[in-house]
Amino acid sequence: MSLSDKDKAAVKALWAKISPKADDIGAEALGRMLTVYPQTKTYFAHWADLSPGSGPVKKHGKVIMGAVGDAVSKIDDLVGGLASLSELHASKLRVDPANFKILAHNVIVVIGMLFPGDFPPEVHMSVDKFFQNLALALSEKYR
Amino acid sequence: MVVWTDQERACIQDIFSKLNYEVAGPKALQRALIVYPWTQRYFASFGNLYNAEAIMSNPKVAAHGVVVLHGLDRAMKNMDDIKNTYAELSVLHSEKLHVDPDNFRLLADCLTIVIAANMGTSFTADVQAAWQKFLAVVVSALRRQYH
Numbered sequence: 001m002s003l004s005d006k007d008k009a010a011v012k013a014l015w016a017k018i019s020p021k022a023d024d025i026g027a028e029a030l031g032r033m034l035t036v037y038p039q040t041k042t043y044f045a046h047w048a049d050l051s052p053g054s055g056p057v058k059k060h061g062k063v064i065m066g067a068v069g070d071a072v073s074k075i076d077d078l079v080g081g082l083a084s085l086s087e088l089h090a091s092k093l094r095v096d097p098a099n100f101k102i103l104a105h106n107v108i109v110v111i112g113m114l115f116p117g118d119f120p121p122e123v124h125m126s127v128d129k130f131f132q133n134l135a136l137a138l139s140e141k142y143r
Numbered sequence: 144m145v146v147w148t149d150q151e152r153a154c155i156q157d158i159f160s161k162l163n164y165e166v167a168g169p170k171a172l173q174r175a176l177i178v179y180p181w182t183q184r185y186f187a188s189f190g191n192l193y194n195a196e197a198i199m200s201n202p203k204v205a206a207h208g209v210v211v212l213h214g215l216d217r218a219m220k221n222m223d224d225i226k227n228t229y230a231e232l233s234v235l236h237s238e239k240l241h242v243d244p245d246n247f248r249l250l251a252d253c254l255t256i257v258i259a260a261n262m263g264t265s266f267t268a269d270v271q272a273a274w275q276k277f278l279a280v281v282v283s284a285l286r287r288q289y290h
Contacts, residue, residue, distance in 0.1 A: 028268075035268040036275050052268045105252060109259050109271065116260035121177035122195050124256065128178055 001129050008075050010126035015072045017118050018111060022069060025114065026061030027053070029106040037102050043095060064103070071134050078137035090141035097142065100135035107131070145280050147222060154273035158258060159219050167261065168208030171254040173198050179249045185242055211250070218281050225284045233288035244286040251278040 003011075018025060031052025033040050047056040067085060074081025089095055108127060112119050119127075175182050176198050183192050189203040198204055214232065221228040236242045255274065259266045266274075 032268045032271055036272040109256060109266075112256040113259040113263055113266055116263075119256075119260070120195075121174040121199075124174065125178040 001132060003075065003126075003129055003133055007126035007129050010123050011072060011075060011130045014111075014115075014118060014123055014127060015069065018115055019069060021114065022065040023058070023062045025107065025110050026063075026065035026068075027058040028061070028110045028114075029103065030061040030064065031057050032106045032109065033103050036106070040099055040102060043093070043099075068107070068134070071137075072130075075130070078133050079140050082134070082137040083140070086138050086141040089138055090143075097135060097139040100131075100138060104128070104131035104135065145223075145225070150269070151273040151276065152222065154270050155219055155222065155277050158262075158270070158274060159216065161262065162212070162258070164209055164212040164216070167254070167257050168210070168212035169205035170208070170257045171250065172204055172208035172211060174253040174256065175246075175250045176204065178253060179246075182246050182249060185240065185246070215254075215281065218277070218284070222277075225280050226287060229281070229284035230288060233285050236285055237289040244282070244289060247282040247285050251275075251282055254278070 031054075034044070034050050034057070035052060041050055044050055044056070044060075047054075049056055051057070071078060071082060079086075108124065108131070111127070112124070176186070176192060177195050186192060186204070186207075189201060189207075191197040191201060192204070217228055218225045236244075255271070255278070258274065259271070262270075
């Protein structure tokens with residue numbers, strides 16, 4: 001399900017609106033993922049504090065949304081643009097790609113929560129497709 | 144058997160008490176049909192689903208959204224035995240409607256977004272966890288009679 005020009009425009013327009021709150025969105029989404037899908041905590045056993053709003057969660061939420069913003073700017077070539085990030089996830093982090101869907105769901109819930117007026121179904125669809133393509137690009141180097 | 148904590152029960156009751164079935168049901172179904180267009184395959188008799196505007200103004204879609212939410216209401220009122228409460232519904236979805244059970248999760252996710260948008264920041268991580276656990280039980284019960 002590749003991104004149409006309309007999808008790309010919708011994602012960029014939404015990103016422009018939400019990027020000022022990107023750090024908060026990232027922290028919220030990550031905290032929710034760890035709470036609602038406890039199996040994802042297995043990847044963060046090395047953190048002192050896994051509770052929503054904790055230092056490590058906030059810090060890492062910021063890292064993740066930074067990468068999402070980067071992906072938005074590289075939306076015309078996600079596979080090429082995210083090559084090194086894919087390498088990292090494939091060889092070092094080895095996150096099961098099923099979890100990308102889980103994190104995407106939680107980012108979408110937070111966007112819907114914080115920006116209800118900017119997230120009608122058509123925009124939701126484009127964003128869902130974007131995250132799907134992002135996940136695909138991220139898992140490109142896995143095997 | 145599903146074990147519910149008091150906190151989870153309270154969460155679910157609270158969400159439903161704040162829910163306007165006539166608004167949230169249609170919104171959730173419209174969203175599913177737009178975000179996951181292949182779900183439209185089950186609604187060929189609903190008339191014009193040609194584009195987002197058509198879906199949002201389609202009265203049959205809206206009516207069915209309300210039906211779905213009343214179905215969830217029954218689960219909420221029978222939280223300790225959703226499995227049996229939904230036995231007939233499960234048979235219906237499997238043998239008469241022939242719905243791929245993966246679609247239940249898609250609709251559930253759309254309903255979660257609608258509720259999150261409605262509740263704003265009071266839809267905390269713990270509330271989301273309880274709500275998604277409830278939906279997971281519902282989806283599991285709906286799948287149960289498939290063979």
